[in-house]
Amino acid sequence: MPILTIPSVYQGASQAWLSLLGSGNDALFAVFTMWLSTEITFWSVNLLFYFIEVKGWFVKYKLHKEATDRDLFKSTLLHKPITYLVDVPIYWASYKMTGLFHTDPPGPHSALPSISEIILHVVVCTITFDFLFYSWHRSLHTQALYRFHKKHHEVKVTYACANDHEDILEVTGNIAWKMIPPAVLGAHVYTVCIFRSLVKFFALLHHSGYELPIFQPIQAIPFMSSPTDHDFHHYNGHSNYGGVFMIWDYLCGTHRTWDEKAERLGIRKSLIQTLSQRQKIALVQKDFTEMDDKSLVKLAQEDLKIDATTHGDKRRFPRDEHNHVDAVK
Ligand SMILES: [Zn+2]
Ligand SMILES: [Zn+2]
Numbered sequence: 001m002p003i004l005t006i007p008s009v010y011q012g013a014s015q016a017w018l019s020l021l022g023s024g025n026d027a028l029f030a031v032f033t034m035w036l037s038t039e040i041t042f043w044s045v046n047l048l049f050y051f052i053e054v055k056g057w058f059v060k061y062k063l064h065k066e067a068t069d070r071d072l073f074k075s076t077l078l079h080k081p082i083t084y085l086v087d088v089p090i091y092w093a094s095y096k097m098t099g100l101f102h103t104d105p106p107g108p109h110s111a112l113p114s115i116s117e118i119i120l121h122v123v124v125c126t127i128t129f130d131f132l133f134y135s136w137h138r139s140l141h142t143q144a145l146y147r148f149h150k151k152h153h154e155v156k157v158t159y160a161c162a163n164d165h166e167d168i169l170e171v172t173g174n175i176a177w178k179m180i181p182p183a184v185l186g187a188h189v190y191t192v193c194i195f196r197s198l199v200k201f202f203a204l205l206h207h208s209g210y211e212l213p214i215f216q217p218i219q220a221i222p223f224m225s226s227p228t229d230h231d232f233h234h235y236n237g238h239s240n241y242g243g244v245f246m247i248w249d250y251l252c253g254t255h256r257t258w259d260e261k262a263e264r265l266g267i268r269k270s271l272i273q274t275l276s277q278r279q280k281i282a283l284v285q286k287d288f289t290e291m292d293d294k295s296l297v298k299l300a301q302e303d304l305k306i307d308a309t310t311h312g313d314k315r316r317f318p319r320d321e322h323n324h325v326d327a328v329k
Contacts, residue, residue: 004037005194007112014109023109030108030189031091035084037193038200042161045204049160052210061210063231063277065290068159068209076165083164087175094179094192101184108189118191125181125195126244132177134248137241140170155207158227158234163203202244206230211277223247228277232258235281258284271298 003009010033017029052058053068098105106113113121140149148169155162166174178199182192205215208227219226223245233240239256242249249255258280262272265284272280275295282290283299291299 003040004033005190005197007190010190010193011112018109026107026109027092027095030095031088033108033189034091034095034192034196035088038087038196041197041200042164042204045201045208046161049204049208049210052212053159058210058212060276060278061212063209063211063228063281064157064235065278065282065287066157068157069155072155072165073159073161076161080161080164082168083166083171086168086171090172090175090179094183095189097180097183098186102186105186106188110188112190113188118188118194121182121185121187121191122195122198124185125178125187126199128181129178129199130243130245131248132180133174133243134241134252136173136177137243138252138254141238141241153234153237156235158207158209158231160204160208162234163200163207199244206243207234223250228258229255231281232256232261236261266302267299268302271295271302274298 004013013033014029017025053062112118137149139145148167151167152162152165152170155165164171178196179192182195187195202225206225206227207230209231211227218224225240225242225244225246229240229242229246236256239254240246240249241254246255258277259269259272261284262280263269267283275283275291279290279295282288288296288299
């Protein structure tokens with residue numbers, strides 16, 4: 001939880017700002033707190049996953065055996081300050097836009113909203129953003145717009161900050177879809193800090209390339225996306241366009257899983273269900289080094305059965321590998 005989303009810390013920062021700079025700098029305080037809470041989330045989550053990989057912790061929960069591409073990782077971080085040139089003006093525009101929709105919107109130094117209002121605004125903003133993001137992301141996979149999304153898909157095996165490995169036009173859209181809903185709702189800046197931090201956290205988690213047990217309870221939330229869902233999108237270049245949720249992928253028929261891909265290769269469901277995500281992904285890549293002895297024996301037995309009945313026809317790879325453009329699907 002970013003420190004600025006703790007009520008007493010936000011209120012303390014507000015008081016300190018007023019006593020140092022006085023009133024009249026409300027927009028600056030709003031932009032600064034929204035930007036800072038998002039950045040605290042970005043850097044803390046990234047550091048967590050960076051150390052997990054560097055130290056070699058939780059290897060069995062890493063989705064791919066390949067390590068993070070160091071050059072891509074460096075280029076993502078070097079490009080990061082450029083995104084500030086886009087997101088800071090959008091934070092400012094969003095704060096100002098609130099006045100267009102509401103005659104007396106709450107200022108950043110106003111009393112904090114009630115818990116029920118915070119929850120309602122965060123939920124409405126997240127669901128609205130998710131729809132906008134799905135539509136935007138899917139349109140970026142068309143022939144006309146894929147050139148603006150190509151940079152993001154340079155990352156095949158994801159790492160947390162790959163979320164920000166984007167063309168500047170893509171960054172603009174992604175931030176705009178997040179900042180329009182709170183402006184229309186007239187949400188308090190404190191609520192926007194929570195919403196931005198939450199959405200940023202999910203974006204980083206879903207790019208992390210790990211299915212850590214500590215985050216598994218989140219999967220109990222209906223239609224929630226996961227690191228595996230977004231890994232499938234990056235590795236295969238299509239499907240699973242959702243951001244926080246997979247609602248629109250389910251409704252539009254664009255949700256795909258590694259399980260389905262393994263099944264299409266002729267691997268039995270009963271065996272797939274016994275494997276970890278890492279093993280399933282390796283198996284789809286015809287890499288058997290991740291399999292334990294028991295699974296290998298099962299696989300060999302099934303292979304014999306399949307060969308006997310279908311002469312191995314089911315073991316062909318599907319033709320949709322690495323097709324990034326969705327226009328004809
Ligand atoms: Zn994409
Ligand atoms: Zn991505």
